[in-house]
Amino acid sequence: MKSGAVFRKEQFVIPSGVIYLDGNSLGPLPRIASRRITEVVEREWGQALIRAWNECAWMEQPARVGDLIAKLVGAPGGSIVMGDTLSIKVYQALASALQMRPDRKIILSDSGNFPTDLYMAQGLIESLDKGHELRIVAPEAVERSIDETVAAVMITQVDYRTGRLHEMNRITSAAHDAGAVMIWDLAHSAGAVPVQLTDSGCEFAVGCTYKYLNGGPGAPAFIYVRPDLVETVRPALAGWMGHDVPFAFDRDYRPANSIERMRVGTPPIIQLSALEAAMQIWNGVDMGDVRAASIELSERFIAEVEKRCPALHLVSPRDPAARGSQVSFRFEHGYAAMQALIDRGVIGDFRAPDIMRFGFTPLYLDTGDIVTAAEVVEDVILNRLWDNPRYKQVNSVT
Amino acid sequence: MKSGAVFRKEQFVIPSGVIYLDGNSLGPLPRIASRRITEVVEREWGQALIRAWNECAWMEQPARVGDLIAKLVGAPGGSIVMGDTLSIKVYQALASALQMRPDRKIILSDSGNFPTDLYMAQGLIESLDKGHELRIVAPEAVERSIDETVAAVMITQVDYRTGRLHEMNRITSAAHDAGAVMIWDLAHSAGAVPVQLTDSGCEFAVGCTYKYLNGGPGAPAFIYVRPDLVETVRPALAGWMGHDVPFAFDRDYRPANSIERMRVGTPPIIQLSALEAAMQIWNGVDMGDVRAASIELSERFIAEVEKRCPALHLVSPRDPAARGSQVSFRFEHGYAAMQALIDRGVIGDFRAPDIMRFGFTPLYLDTGDIVTAAEVVEDVILNRLWDNPRYKQVNSVT
Incomplete structure (x- = not known):
C-alpha cells in the first residue's frame, strides 16, 4: 500500500478519539x-x-x-x-x-x-x-x-x-x-x-x-x-x-x-x-506517494459514504484525477450534521450553504480511520443525530 | 521614586548579566x-x-x-x-x-x-x-x-x-x-x-x-x-x-x-x-508613571555618560519633554562600540551611520542598571575596547 510510505502519524499530536479530516483547513500540531x-x-x-x-x-x-x-x-x-x-x-x-x-x-x-x-x-x-x-x-x-x-x-x-x-x-x-x-x-x-x-x-x-x-x-x-x-x-x-x-x-x-x-x-x-x-x-516524502495515498483514502471514503448514506450527494468530481485532496458532500442539514460529527470525534468542516467537507492527509490518516469515519457519518445521518438544537449555525473557518 | 510604581522586572525573562537597553527594538520575553x-x-x-x-x-x-x-x-x-x-x-x-x-x-x-x-x-x-x-x-x-x-x-x-x-x-x-x-x-x-x-x-x-x-x-x-x-x-x-x-x-x-x-x-x-x-x-500601570520613570532613567544615563565619555555626543533632544523613551549618542566608532557593549552585557543597538541607541523601559530597568550600564560604556570608550577586529560591521535590527 502506497500510503505506508508517507504515513507518519507519530510525528503529529492527534488527540485520542479524533479522526482529523480537516487538515485542509488547519493542519494538526507537529511534535517537532x-x-x-x-x-x-x-x-x-x-x-x-x-x-x-x-x-x-x-x-x-x-x-x-x-x-x-x-x-x-x-x-x-x-x-x-x-x-x-x-x-x-x-x-x-x-x-x-x-x-x-x-x-x-x-x-x-x-x-x-x-x-x-x-x-x-x-x-x-x-x-x-x-x-x-x-x-x-x-x-x-x-x-x-x-x-x-x-x-x-x-x-x-x-x-x-x-x-x-x-x-x-x-x-x-x-x-x-x-x-x-x-x-x-x-x-x-x-x-x-x-x-x-x-x-x-x-x-x-x-x-x-x-x-x-x-x-x-x-x-x-x-x-x-x-x-x-x-x-x-x-x-x-x-x-x-x-x-x-x-x-x-x-x-x-x-x-x-x-x-x-x-x-x-x-x-x-x-x-x-x-x-x-x-x-x-x-523529508523523504515523495509527493507522488502522497497523491496516490490521498486518492486511495478519498476513493474509499466516497465508496463507504455513498454505500451507507444515500442522502449525501457528492459535489466533488468523481474522477480522482480531477480532484484535490478533499471530498465534499452536499447535505441539506450539512452544518448540523458536521457539528454532530465533530462531537463524535470525526472532524471535517462545513462550507455555506450546504457543503460538508472532508480533507485527506495521508501523513496521519490510514484506511482504518476512513472506515471508522464513514461509520460515524452513517450513524449521524441515518439516526438523524444532527437533528438537535445544539447543532445550530455559528461560524466556521477555512 | 516614581519608577517603583511601574517596576515589575520579575515578570520578564532578563538573562543574568544583561542590562537590556533595547526594549525599543525587541521587548524581552514576558513570563506570562x-x-x-x-x-x-x-x-x-x-x-x-x-x-x-x-x-x-x-x-x-x-x-x-x-x-x-x-x-x-x-x-x-x-x-x-x-x-x-x-x-x-x-x-x-x-x-x-x-x-x-x-x-x-x-x-x-x-x-x-x-x-x-x-x-x-x-x-x-x-x-x-x-x-x-x-x-x-x-x-x-x-x-x-x-x-x-x-x-x-x-x-x-x-x-x-x-x-x-x-x-x-x-x-x-x-x-x-x-x-x-x-x-x-x-x-x-x-x-x-x-x-x-x-x-x-x-x-x-x-x-x-x-x-x-x-x-x-x-x-x-x-x-x-x-x-x-x-x-x-x-x-x-x-x-x-x-x-x-x-x-x-x-x-x-x-x-x-x-x-x-x-x-x-x-x-x-x-x-x-x-x-x-x-x-x-x-494592568494597573499608569502611563504617566512610566513616562516619569523613563525620564528619570534617561536623564541619569545622559548625565552619567556625558560625565564619563566626552567622545560621545548626544543627538537626542536634551529636553526630556522633547524626547521619547530612548537616548542616542553619536560616536564615530559607534557600531564597534555597540558590539563591545553587547559583549559585556549592555545591550543597546546601532543605527547607521554612527548612532548608538539606548532604550529605557522602566518596567524592568532601575537606576542601578543605568549606572552600571554607564560604567560599562565608560570602560568600552575610554579603554578603546571597541578597537577589536571582531567588532566589524554586520546587520542590526530596528
Whole structure:
C-alpha cells in the first residue's frame, strides 16, 4: 500500500478519539513544531533577545523557509519567500501582474475561487481606478475565456468548496498564448497534490501554510515569482524588508535583486519557526506517494459514504484525477450534521450553504480511520443525530 | 521614586548579566507570554484543532487585543484592530487617507520617519500613478509645511534614530486646519510615552507591538481609525477577514461596519496570543508613571555618560519633554562600540551611520542598571575596547 510510505502519524499530536479530516483547513500540531516553538521562545527570544536576529539567523528565515516550500511545489531555490497572509500575497502578485500588462484591463478568475482572492482583486481595482475589471467565469469556462484583453488569470488550483482541480499546465499555456500573466493560488495544493511550478511556466504563485503544511493557525503565506522576473517585478507593497539594503535606512526604496523584494515588514519569527520545523516532516516524502495515498483514502471514503448514506450527494468530481485532496458532500442539514460529527470525534468542516467537507492527509490518516469515519457519518445521518438544537449555525473557518 | 510604581522586572525573562537597553527594538520575553504560548500551542492548536477558532475565540482575537492596546494609547474600544505588519498598516492608512482627499496630491512626512513608512508611500504612489508626491521635510519644518495641497500628513511620533518627539496635538491641529488627514505612527510611542489618540483628533494611527509592548519578534501590528470614520473608510486591502460576513463566502466584498474592516487575512494566532498575554503586564500601570520613570532613567544615563565619555555626543533632544523613551549618542566608532557593549552585557543597538541607541523601559530597568550600564560604556570608550577586529560591521535590527 502506497500510503505506508508517507504515513507518519507519530510525528503529529492527534488527540485520542479524533479522526482529523480537516487538515485542509488547519493542519494538526507537529511534535517537532511544538518543541521548536519552545526553543525559539525561551532560548532565542528569551535569552538572545535582539541578538537573535543575527545570531539565530532570524533575518534570513523568510527566504530559507521559502526554499523548503519550493522543494514541495517544484520550484527552484530563491524563487519563494515567506511573509504576511495569503490575501496580501495575492495583492502583491496581482498588482505586479497588472503593472506588467498596462494596456490590458481584465483580471480573469472563476466562481470557485476563494472569496479573499476576489476581494483583494476588487480592492486593488478600486484603488487603481483605471477601469480594470474582475471577470468571474465558471470553473470549466476559464480556459476558453482567456483572450487578448486579459491582463492576469488568477486561479486557485483546488476549489476550496468542491475540491475540483484545475489543470495547471493547460490553463497556464492558454494564458500565455493570449499574452496574459498567470497567477496560481496553491492554498489547497501545497502539500496536497504534486505541483510543478517551474514546468507550468506561471509567473506567480501564492499559498498558505497552515493547511497541508501544518504551520499552525495564521502561519505566514508564501509567494513564488518566476526566476526570470525576480529582478524586475515591481513590489507594490514596498516594505523595508524588501529593500536592497534594509539596514542602510536609505530614504528611497530600492528593491532587492532577488525574491526578497517581495518581503514587506518584520517577519513573524515564532510562527515562521513553527513552520520551518513542520517542514522537516516532509523529508523523504515523495509527493507522488502522497497523491496516490490521498486518492486511495478519498476513493474509499466516497465508496463507504455513498454505500451507507444515500442522502449525501457528492459535489466533488468523481474522477480522482480531477480532484484535490478533499471530498465534499452536499447535505441539506450539512452544518448540523458536521457539528454532530465533530462531537463524535470525526472532524471535517462545513462550507455555506450546504457543503460538508472532508480533507485527506495521508501523513496521519490510514484506511482504518476512513472506515471508522464513514461509520460515524452513517450513524449521524441515518439516526438523524444532527437533528438537535445544539447543532445550530455559528461560524466556521477555512 | 516614581519608577517603583511601574517596576515589575520579575515578570520578564532578563538573562543574568544583561542590562537590556533595547526594549525599543525587541521587548524581552514576558513570563506570562511564554506560558500562554505553550498553552495556545499544546492545548488549543494541539487538542482543539480547527474547533479552536470558535471554542477558544481565536476569531475575535484581533479586535479583542486591539481593545487592550486602545487603553494604552487613549483610544476607545472598537477603534483598534490587530494584524499584519506595521508596513501593511501604514499602507492601509495612507491608501484610505488619499481616497478621502481625492483632489490633493501631497503626502507630507519628515526625514526622521522610519524608512518603511516612506517606502510604503512611494510604492503606493507608484501604484496609483495619479501624480501624488511624497514630500519629505526636516522634522522641525513639518508644521509649517502643511498647506492646502497636502492630502495626508504621515509622521512617526518618536524618531527612531534620535528619539525626537513630535507634538501630536499641535501637528494634528495644523493638519486639520489645512484640511489634511493625519496619520500617526506610534512604533516608538505605544507603551513608551503617554498617547491620547482621541484627544489628538487624528484620523489614523498605526504601530507595532514587538517593542515596548513586548509581543515578541514579528508580533502583529495595529491600526486605529477614528470612530466616526470606521464605517466609511475604504480598506484598500480588502481581505476576507474584513468582510461584513466572512463566512458567508459572498462573491463581492462588503466591508464590516466596524474597525474589523481593517483586518485582511487569517490572524497569526500564536503571536497574537503571546501579545495578548504580554498586555496583562500593563494592568494597573499608569502611563504617566512610566513616562516619569523613563525620564528619570534617561536623564541619569545622559548625565552619567556625558560625565564619563566626552567622545560621545548626544543627538537626542536634551529636553526630556522633547524626547521619547530612548537616548542616542553619536560616536564615530559607534557600531564597534555597540558590539563591545553587547559583549559585556549592555545591550543597546546601532543605527547607521554612527548612532548608538539606548532604550529605557522602566518596567524592568532601575537606576542601578543605568549606572552600571554607564560604567560599562565608560570602560568600552575610554579603554578603546571597541578597537577589536571582531567588532566589524554586520546587520542590526530596528
